[in-house]
Amino acid sequence: MINDKVFKAMSDPTRRKIIELLKERPMTAGEIASHFKHAQPTVSRHLNVLKNADLVVDQREGTYVVYRLNTSVIQGWLSWLLDKFGGGSSNEQDEE
Template identity: 70%
Template sequence: MNFMNEKVFKAMSDKTRREIIELLKDGPKTAGEISDHFSSAQPTISRHLSVLKNADLVVDEREGTFIVYRLNTTILQEWLAWLLKHFGGGDRDE
């Protein structure tokens, strides 16, 4: 799981990407809907979405002429479980 954690930590290290995750918590959004929340140019937001996809934190799906982004809650849950296990202050196996 270390390779996954490295990608997720990289993705989550950026404030804009964390804000995109927050936006997607409320449900799927198109790239345009996501971009509307930021002052950055569309290509910048597309790069952020690409990093999030590379970390498997978001998935995209074409719906007609739009690409819709959704949270990959499975990866988020696995990452949060890993964080709690290693940094949660409870019992540690390692």
């Protein structure tokens, strides 16, 4: 079962943009914030929502906190979406 927190997290365009940024590479909060007009605390709140949904993990590296995608949760969410709304499984496509 997909966690409802994932849907809440992915419902916001700023958080979706953060996911897109982190898809390219891990980043610090400051690096992420530089892509937005929002103040740093607003970006930090968005990062916390993503962390609470397990979409993003953070790790302290020296004086910085680096954020990375939790790709297994994202893959699970996408797989669930395709299964529920994708119009059929690969088995059905093989039968055609």
